[in-house]
Amino acid sequence: MIDYPALAAVAAVVTEGSFERAAGALGITPSAISQRIRGLEERLGAILIVRGQPCRPTALGRSLVAHFDKVRLMEAELAPVLGSRVPRGDGALTIKIAVNADSLATWFPAAAAAFGRDAAVSLDLTLDDEAHTADRLRAGEVLAAVTASPGPVQGCRTHPLGALRYAACVSPAFVARYFPDGVDAAALGLAPQLRFDRRDRLQARWAADSFGLEPAGPIHWVPSTQAFLDLALAGLAWGMQPLVLAERHIAAGRLVDLAPGRRLDVDLYWTVARLPVASLRSLTAAVRAAAKRSLG
Numbered sequence: 001m002i003d004y005p006a007l008a009a010v011a012a013v014v015t016e017g018s019f020e021r022a023a024g025a026l027g028i029t030p031s032a033i034s035q036r037i038r039g040l041e042e043r044l045g046a047i048l049i050v051r052g053q054p055c056r057p058t059a060l061g062r063s064l065v066a067h068f069d070k071v072r073l074m075e076a077e078l079a080p081v082l083g084s085r086v087p088r089g090d091g092a093l094t095i096k097i098a099v100n101a102d103s104l105a106t107w108f109p110a111a112a113a114a115f116g117r118d119a120a121v122s123l124d125l126t127l128d129d130e131a132h133t134a135d136r137l138r139a140g141e142v143l144a145a146v147t148a149s150p151g152p153v154q155g156c157r158t159h160p161l162g163a164l165r166y167a168a169c170v171s172p173a174f175v176a177r178y179f180p181d182g183v184d185a186a187a188l189g190l191a192p193q194l195r196f197d198r199r200d201r202l203q204a205r206w207a208a209d210s211f212g213l214e215p216a217g218p219i220h221w222v223p224s225t226q227a228f229l230d231l232a233l234a235g236l237a238w239g240m241q242p243l244v245l246a247e248r249h250i251a252a253g254r255l256v257d258l259a260p261g262r263r264l265d266v267d268l269y270w271t272v273a274r275l276p277v278a279s280l281r282s283l284t285a286a287v288r289a290a291a292k293r294s295l296g
Helices: 006-017 017-026 031-046 059-082 108-118 133-138 172-178 185-190 201-210 225-233 245-249 278-294
Strands: 094-099 122-127 144-145 157-172 193-195 220-221 239-242 264-273
Touching: 006 017, 006 031, 006 059, 017 031, 059 094, 059 278, 094 133, 094 278, 108 122, 108 278, 133 144, 133 264, 144 278, 157 172, 157 201, 157 245, 157 278, 185 201, 193 201, 193 225, 193 239, 201 239, 201 264, 225 239, 225 245, 239 245, 264 278
Parallel strands: 094 122, 094 144, 193 220
Antiparallel strands: 144 264, 157 239, 157 264
8 A cells, every 4th residue: 555644745845846845835844754755765665756956756756646646636526525624734736737838828827717716726837848748747747738749648638729829920120120121031041030948849830831941040049928029029039929919019010920821820739637536627628618719
């Protein structure tokens, strides 16, 4: 049998990043946290936590924490039937979700708010590129993900959400400087571009689809959806902006759509663990409803 108080200690350290903060979250001493984890590691004959700043789980530790999260959600379903509550020492119930930054900046908040109005469960959001959020599910780090991958994930259901539409945008001053004779492959290939991070391929995809080229101009790395938009407005570089955020600036003349007929759609999916719990069903319903209202 798994020692669940010890597993609660492992989960708290993984979530909080240190033995001291985990102790505060569970209302026990750091020494008690250490003893519980050490005892579980000795019984299993394996290391669960890599000590450091912050502490990190091993692959086995991550798998056990994922199991613990699922068990706690299912136990919460039984509480009304049993007339009991989830033990105080286990901390608040949470659902861990991986979501891409552009979804979080556009349509996902409506889903989270709709879920939060009625649910007694907290959300723990992890930001990642939409092409990699499904990997978080496979690694057991989260119970659900907004992803660009339609492929199956073991133990999960996948629901299509629609497409997040992007437009290549720049400021009028940027157009005057880099595209005085219009946008063509030669000018676009040399113009400075924005990229969210090293895995962001949206600009390259759009340039390849629209002009058959790989942009070679200077790259500005901007890991923030709001800053990505603000720096385009300021005239730093061109980049792919979520149309729902950019369209009012385009209408007002603060941004220029480089090629109005050439948009880029990123299909999104909701992949969620197959658990018979009401909170996940409610969250899935809220996510699908918000996506239906906002995505193409």
